[in-house]
Amino acid sequence: MDPSQVLDLNQTSTASFDAGYSILMVVVALALVFLNGFFVLSEFSIVKVRRSKLEEMVKEKKAGAKKALKVTSRLDTYLSACQLGITLSSLALGWIGEPAIAKMLEIPLINLGFSTVIIHTIAFIIAFSIITLLHVVLGELVPKSIAIAVADKAVLFIARPLHWFWILFLPCIKIFDFLAAISLKLFGIKPAKESELTHSEEEIKIIASESQKGGVLDEFETEIIRNAVDFSDTVAKEIMTPRKDMICLNKQKSYEENMQIICEHKHTRFPYIDGSKDTILGMIHIRDIIQNELSHKSQNLDTFVKPLILVPENISISKVLVMMNKERSHTALVVDEYGGTAGILTMEDIMEEIIGEIKSEHEEDSYKKLAENIYEFQGRCDIETVEEMLVINYDEDLEQVTIGGYVFNLLGRLPIVGDRIEDELCYYEVKKMDGNSIERVKVVKKTNKDEE
Structure with a gap:
């Protein structure tokens, strides 16, 4: 080749x-x-x-x-x-x-x-x-x-x-x-x-909000998640029924007088006191009284008393809920630092912190819209509700937890019906008093035009 x-x-x-x-x-x-x-x-x-x-x-x-x-x-x-x-x-x-x-x-x-x-x-x-x-x-x-x-x-x-x-x-x-x-x-x-690659509380809230925008969660589900995240940060004194608003049955009153209280207020559970709200003997459920009325057995309320859980004002409501489940009780007595009665806390109060307000057929609305940026609130309505309705933000370090307490503090004296005062956010007018406390207050949000 x-x-x-x-x-x-x-x-x-x-x-x-x-x-x-x-x-x-x-x-x-x-x-x-x-x-x-x-x-x-x-x-x-x-x-x-x-x-x-x-x-x-x-x-x-x-x-x-x-x-x-x-x-x-x-x-x-x-x-x-x-x-x-x-x-x-x-x-x-x-x-x-x-x-x-x-x-x-x-x-x-x-x-x-x-x-x-x-x-x-x-x-x-x-x-x-x-x-x-x-x-x-x-x-x-x-x-x-x-x-x-x-x-x-x-x-x-x-x-x-x-x-x-x-x-x-x-x-x-x-x-x-x-x-x-x-x-x-x-x-x-x-x-x-x-283990450290977890979400903070604020991140969980943001995720819930974004999931709502994407159609994965509805508004109610998102609100439940947000409330659940904040649940353990809420303490008893923030959501309890304060001492002055407690409707009690009294050992020193007659059976008929106590029955009249039950008929007027239509609650299912009543604290039972001995003369003073600082001397609480326990709690009475009207179911026991109704059963007693049907059988005509006794007119001594002492026989229906059940023990109450005692909790301090600053205890987390998540801990109170655990205690209620353990003791099989739906009511807790909140005591102040001196051992006196601060208020009463029910399981319904705690559940409302997660699912929102539960209104009974006998319950008055905590707020009423009068006009744009104008509301009338119950004095015991919490500050967070006022902020949500009027789209405002009070000081985070605010000591008062209710709008009535906040207006009382602004006035610096015992309020009377017709009192008016303002802060940098709103105008306030006392509409109704209940003894020494504000029962209803009118709140008007300030606008840019008002500030000018």
């Missing part, structure tokens, strides 16, 4: 080998793109999925649910595995993908007669652009969107292979986590633990 023919044959074989090798490397590069996408999908899905949803799927015995729950229960170490996988696949993609595509592009460019430098430059730019496009779109954006959209399904798909990868590279992951912790210490930063 002619030497020139042998040389041509060798060149053809080399070119064919180079083309075949380049195609193989391109296939490997595509595989690395999808591998990168797998780790991105894993990272976002294990963060996005709700643990409660996984627990539900475990109960339903869905395939992969147990493994997925195990993965999400050790979020910090599996996130490190995802980051390691993303880094390795990205580095390998840059090392293999760009040269392989550039090599394939150089073959047709040679026939155009360009110089070697120009051919390498053009091939590099095009190859780099293609690899970047594939990496960003298929390796990042698409898997991230899938994870966010169907996290519960995605996590079932990725859990087992991610666990295998984690086992394979566990020594490396441990070393990287250790080095990262040391690096953070140099900057005076404490590494975050999985």
